Amino acid sequence: MTISTPFGKPTRPATDLSIARAYTLTIWGIALGILIFAGGVVVWALAIGNAQLFKDGVDWVYDVALYGIAAIVFGRDGRAERLAALGIGAVMAVAGLHTLYDLWDKIVCPRPI
Numbered sequence: 001m002t003i004s005t006p007f008g009k010p011t012r013p014a015t016d017l018s019i020a021r022a023y024t025l026t027i028w029g030i031a032l033g034i035l036i037f038a039g040g041v042v043v044w045a046l047a048i049g050n051a052q053l054f055k056d057g058v059d060w061v062y063d064v065a066l067y068g069i070a071a072i073v074f075g076r077d078g079r080a081e082r083l084a085a086l087g088i089g090a091v092m093a094v095a096g097l098h099t100l101y102d103l104w105d106k107i108v109c110p111r112p113i
Helices: 013-048 051-059 061-073 078-108
Strands: none
C-alpha cells in the first residue's frame, strides 16, 4: 500500500509502519508525561498537606489509563478494539462513580471548591 503526498509522489510502504510506530510512541509519551506530572502533584500535595490538590493529582490516573489503552490497542484487530471499548467503558464508569461520590461528599460536608 502506498500513500500519495500532497505533491502526488507515492511514499514507501515502510513509511506506514514508521508513522504507526511514531504515533504509538507519542501516545505512550503523553501517558508517561501525565503520569509524571500527576505524581509530582500528588507528592507536592502530600508535602503541603492539601487534600484537594491530592485529589486533583489522583484524578489524572483516568487519563493515564485511557492513553495507555489507546497505545496498546492501536494497530490491533477488531477483537482488541472491542476489548478496549470495554476497558474504556470501565474506566469511564469508575470515573463517573468517583465524581458522584465527590459530589455526595461535597453535599454532606460542604467545603470551598
